[in-house]
Amino acid sequence: MIDYNLCTGCRLCEIACTLKHEGLIWPDASRIKVFEPYPGVPVPQVCVQCPDYPCVASCPTKALKVSDVSGAVLVDSALCTLCGNCVKACPGGIPRIVKGFSYVIICDLCGGDPACVKECSRVGYNALKLIKKPSSTTIKLYAKPPEVIAEDLKERVLGGE
Amino acid sequence: MSYFGLTGNLLDVDLSTGKTSVSKVHRITYRMFLGGRGLATYILWRELGRKWRQVDPLSPENLLIVMTGPLTGYYPGIKLVVSGKSPQSNGVVGSAISTDVAYALKSAGYDGLIVRGASKDPVYIYVEDDKVEVRDAGRLWGLKGSEFLEALRKDLGRDLPSLYIGPAGENLVRTSVVMSRWFHAAGYGGYGAVMGSKKLKAIVVKGSGPLPKVANPEEFLKLRYEVLDKVSQRKTFRQWGTTAGLWSTGHDTSSEPIKNWIEEWHDNTEFSHVVMERKYWVKNPWADWGCPLACMKVSKVSIDGKTYYTDGPDYEMGAYLGSNLGVFKVEEATALSSLADELGLCGIQTGNALGFALELYERGYLSREDLGYELSWGDFKCLSRLLEDVAFRRGFGAVLAEGTYRAALKIAELKKVGVDELLQYAVQVKGVGVGAHGIRSRKDYPQPIAYAASVQGGDHTSVAGLPANSEESEAWAVLIDSGVVCMFTAIDDTTMIKYLNAVTGWNLSKEEFYGVIAPRILSLQRILLLLGGSDVVWDPRKHDDNPPRFYEPLPSGPYKGAKGDSEEVKSKLKEYYLSLGWDELGIPTEETLKKLGLYDAVEVVRNLRKELTT
Numbered sequence: 001m002i003d004y005n006l007c008t009g010c011r012l013c014e015i016a017c018t019l020k021h022e023g024l025i026w027p028d029a030s031r032i033k034v035f036e037p038y039p040g041v042p043v044p045q046v047c048v049q050c051p052d053y054p055c056v057a058s059c060p061t062k063a064l065k066v067s068d069v070s071g072a073v074l075v076d077s078a079l080c081t082l083c084g085n086c087v088k089a090c091p092g093g094i095p096r097i098v099k100g101f102s103y104v105i106i107c108d109l110c111g112g113d114p115a116c117v118k119e120c121s122r123v124g125y126n127a128l129k130l131i132k133k134p135s136s137t138t139i140k141l142y143a144k145p146p147e148v149i150a151e152d153l154k155e156r157v158l159g160g161e
Numbered sequence: 162m163s164y165f166g167l168t169g170n171l172l173d174v175d176l177s178t179g180k181t182s183v184s185k186v187h188r189i190t191y192r193m194f195l196g197g198r199g200l201a202t203y204i205l206w207r208e209l210g211r212k213w214r215q216v217d218p219l220s221p222e223n224l225l226i227v228m229t230g231p232l233t234g235y236y237p238g239i240k241l242v243v244s245g246k247s248p249q250s251n252g253v254v255g256s257a258i259s260t261d262v263a264y265a266l267k268s269a270g271y272d273g274l275i276v277r278g279a280s281k282d283p284v285y286i287y288v289e290d291d292k293v294e295v296r297d298a299g300r301l302w303g304l305k306g307s308e309f310l311e312a313l314r315k316d317l318g319r320d321l322p323s324l325y326i327g328p329a330g331e332n333l334v335r336t337s338v339v340m341s342r343w344f345h346a347a348g349y350g351g352y353g354a355v356m357g358s359k360k361l362k363a364i365v366v367k368g369s370g371p372l373p374k375v376a377n378p379e380e381f382l383k384l385r386y387e388v389l390d391k392v393s394q395r396k397t398f399r400q401w402g403t404t405a406g407l408w409s410t411g412h413d414t415s416s417e418p419i420k421n422w423i424e425e426w427h428d429n430t431e432f433s434h435v436v437m438e439r440k441y442w443v444k445n446p447w448a449d450w451g452c453p454l455a456c457m458k459v460s461k462v463s464i465d466g467k468t469y470y471t472d473g474p475d476y477e478m479g480a481y482l483g484s485n486l487g488v489f490k491v492e493e494a495t496a497l498s499s500l501a502d503e504l505g506l507c508g509i510q511t512g513n514a515l516g517f518a519l520e521l522y523e524r525g526y527l528s529r530e531d532l533g534y535e536l537s538w539g540d541f542k543c544l545s546r547l548l549e550d551v552a553f554r555r556g557f558g559a560v561l562a563e564g565t566y567r568a569a570l571k572i573a574e575l576k577k578v579g580v581d582e583l584l585q586y587a588v589q590v591k592g593v594g595v596g597a598h599g600i601r602s603r604k605d606y607p608q609p610i611a612y613a614a615s616v617q618g619g620d621h622t623s624v625a626g627l628p629a630n631s632e633e634s635e636a637w638a639v640l641i642d643s644g645v646v647c648m649f650t651a652i653d654d655t656t657m658i659k660y661l662n663a664v665t666g667w668n669l670s671k672e673e674f675y676g677v678i679a680p681r682i683l684s685l686q687r688i689l690l691l692l693g694g695s696d697v698v699w700d701p702r703k704h705d706d707n708p709p710r711f712y713e714p715l716p717s718g719p720y721k722g723a724k725g726d727s728e729e730v731k732s733k734l735k736e737y738y739l740s741l742g743w744d745e746l747g748i749p750t751e752e753t754l755k756k757l758g759l760y761d762a763v764e765v766v767r768n769l770r771k772e773l774t775t
Contacts, residue, residue, distance in 0.1 A: 008446050008447055008448035008452075008455040009447060009448055009449075010448035010449065010450065010451060010452045010453070010455060011450050011451060012237075012389075012451060012452075012453065015451055018371070019382075022371065023378065024371040024372065024374065025234055025235065025264075025371060025372040026268075026370070026371035026372070027264055027265075027268060027368075027450075028268060028368070028369045028370070029371065035320070036320070037314070037320055039342075039343045039344065039444075039447075039459050039470060039472070040443060040444030040447055040459030041444075098369070099290075099369040099370075100369065100370065122386075122389065122390070122393070123389055123393035123453040124393050124399075125446075125455070157443050157444055157459070158443060158459075158461060158470065159443075159461065159468075
């Protein structure tokens with residue numbers, strides 16, 4: 001779960017993500033991305049595990065499946081052809097096609113103990129929290145393009161010019 | 162041959178020819194100069210050292226250097242160093258800026274970028290990994306900060322890390338800055354004008370790759386979490402940032418610039434961070450890339466129907482554009498900071514020059530006829546107008562656009578008064594207005610030679626002191642600015658050096674750093690500073706000193722009467738120079754140069770000494 005109010009825009013989550021997955025600091029290859037088109041309006045964006053998983057349904061090669069353990073979307077790197085269908089199917093355009101990777105990058109919740117959430121709480125920002133998957137479809141409302149979310153937040157944080 | 166923590170590559174762009182190239186930096190060079198400020202100094206020495214005095218900082222001959230360091234991206238708290246021959250000091254200033262360009266450069270495969278020559282028409286440099294283009298910036302030229310960022314986003318279809326200049330840099334204002342993302346600036350040095358002189362509006366960098374591997378991943382992670390845990394405990398700093406200084410640096414330590422440093426103490430509870438917090442912060446805390454501290458805050462104020470946004474204002478901006486100008490309404494100080502950001506002006510240097518002008522006006526050296534309007538302390542309207550006049554070099558603004566020291570020379574000539582008479586009111590050291598930390602009370606910056614001996618003049622982030630082999634000396638700033646990290650997340654020299662070794666695989670010791678590396682970098686900076694430029698050359702006997710104002714007694718507050726002691730300054734300067742292996746004039750001795758491996762500086766220094774002593 002993401003609390004936009006608490007996010008400082010520091011991107012320690014991105015660093016933690018790639019240290020965990022790639023053993024490197026690799027800003028472009030993070031599964032969670034923080035956009036900040038306006039000052040003080042950071043928008044963390046990460047897979048929210050929609051109840052209906054439109055990305056999984058859109059995959060022509062069956063490279064995407066849902067983890068029984070965490071509910072995260074897992075990518076089979078051997079099957080993924082980088083066709084981009086999942087990016088288009090996602091209401092937030094969240095799956096990432098990154099230079100240097102032969103498969104699409106989607107948050108795997110680190111098997112159920114996400115490094116980004118740990119990092120965010122470790123430094124005391126607490127903008128990211130891991131929650132039990134809610135039964136309602138509310139969570140899918142978070143899957144929006146970052147520009148759209150930023151416009152909403154901008155109005156509230158910065159107000160009119 | 163691998164470079165842990167470093168790419169080993171420097172990108173070189175010649176704007177006169179449009180040619181770009183990539184050069185390798187030898188591992189030994191990094192080991193000798195670390196990176197950032199140290200490496201930039203070495204490059205400037207190597208390329209321009211022999212003709213240094215003849216190089217006009219605002220000519221195509223000067224280099225604009227942006228440099229990361231081995232710690233950049235790995236150590237929490239991101240910074241980049243901007244350098245070149247400074248249009249303020251005529252020496253080398255390593256000017257640090259918080260910007261995502263720093264990690265983007267490394268991700269794109271470069272440790273730094275050297276820009277040489279000058280373009281005829283406005284351009285910007287676009288770097289995307291190994292693709293480097295010099296692009297037309299015709300429609301970006303003239304835009305203020307936020308307008309530029311909007312236009313760039315429209316152009317590129319997304320936000321990318323960028324460095325840019327505002328109108329002040331375009332107009333070659335010596336108090337201009339290199340900006341990044343709304344409110345960040347490389348202030349000291351005046352490198353906005355260097356970009357302007359090259360007709361370079363911006364540098365945009367997209368990097369897709371990872372940061373280079375580190376030498377010792379386990380040790381790196383251990384140290385990384387040690388630093389993250391320590392720094393994230395600085396709760397008051399997170400809550401209030403440096404804005405806290407608006408109140409405490411004045412009230413508690415009597416070291417805040419008030420009305421051109423006539424005073425340094427105030428008791429005005431309205432001029433405080435707490436008022437900002439209650440009334441004007443719309444985002445707190447706010448952080449930069451990889452920062453566990455989050456000292457920034459977004460503030461929003463409205464004055465006469467106009468809305469202004471800025472960060473903080475951070476202490477330096479708020480004090481120099483607030484109390485130093487007699488402005489004690491925090492919303493007005495905030496609005497002036499926001500204006501400075503938009504115009505691409507350095508709040509410190511411009512606030513210093515404006516304070517100087519206000520005092521000259523009050524003392525009758527300047528009049529309404531000179532400015533075209535009345536000037537008075539704390540008058541928001543005239544001050545915001547004067548800021549714009551400086552940025553666009555309009556009317557008297559063109560004089561102040563030269564910075565306090567050169568403005569004093571010009572006014573002396575215009576008004577037929579003695580230069581030294583005017584310099585009494587110029588609170589600057591070697592062309593650089595001093596940062597917003599006074600030395601008279603000794604409660605904030607306790608070292609009387611903090612600015613007098615600094616190779617970066619009045620730069621409050623690079624102050625000298627004794628003992629020379631400790632965090633009290635300018636060596637500490639050399640470590641921060643050459644490793645290239647944020648001074649607010651830097652913990653101590655032991656941790657920093659361990660961190661450097663974990664990332665790079667070096668076996669650097671504290672003894673080597675303080676005994677050889679820091680003196681090497683400081684000696685080169687000192688030599689270039691003393692070589693000076695064709696307009697201004699510094700004489701150590703005269704200019705290695707505090708501004709005259711710091712020898713006047715503090716007129717108010719708990720430290721009333723405190724003042725600098727010139728005999729003490731002289732003796733401490735001597736001691737400091739001696740411990741760096743410099744002679745009584747602060748010139749590195751031949752023996753020192755040889756010990757530091759700076760053989761090619763021997764002759765230059767011999768001539769310099771001859772020139773100064775005959």
